[in-house]
Amino acid sequence: MMQFQGWVERAAGADGVPVFVGLNAPFDWSFINYYFHYLLKSNPFGFAALDIKALYMGATESSWAGTRSSQMAAWLHPKSEGNHEALDDAQYPVELFRLIRAIRPFQQR
Known part of the structure; x- marks a missing residue:
């Protein structure tokens, strides 16, 4: 951790x-939060998560x-897929996230 x-x-970055x-x-964050607090007494992500x-939906x-x-995959057409291999299962939601962000670019405020 x-x-x-x-x-x-x-x-x-700084x-x-x-x-x-x-x-x-919410599901994944609860495990991350538990282990950060159990082992390090703090969570660098704080108490919030962005749900893909x-x-x-939005x-x-x-x-x-x-x-x-x-x-989502049927609509977004990602190149990768979740297949229960750790690296693939980590990269797949990143690709989905990027494809969703491309639908409606978000303005920085």
Whole structure:
């Protein structure tokens, strides 16, 4: 977890704010949060997460039932897929996230 925390801090940079992004982020974040607090007494992501499923809902006006990864894939046409291999399963939601962001570019404020 110390290595993970170091990576998060390096990736965010000195002026950045780490954001936990996940496909069903509330589920994944709860495990990450538990182990950061259990082992290091703090979580570099704080108490928030950005959920890819919710982002997809907003970007496509989908129903919650339409946010299963297979339904997102049918609409977004990612090149990768989740196949229960650790690296692939980590990269797949990143691709979905990028494809969703491309639907409606977000303005920085």
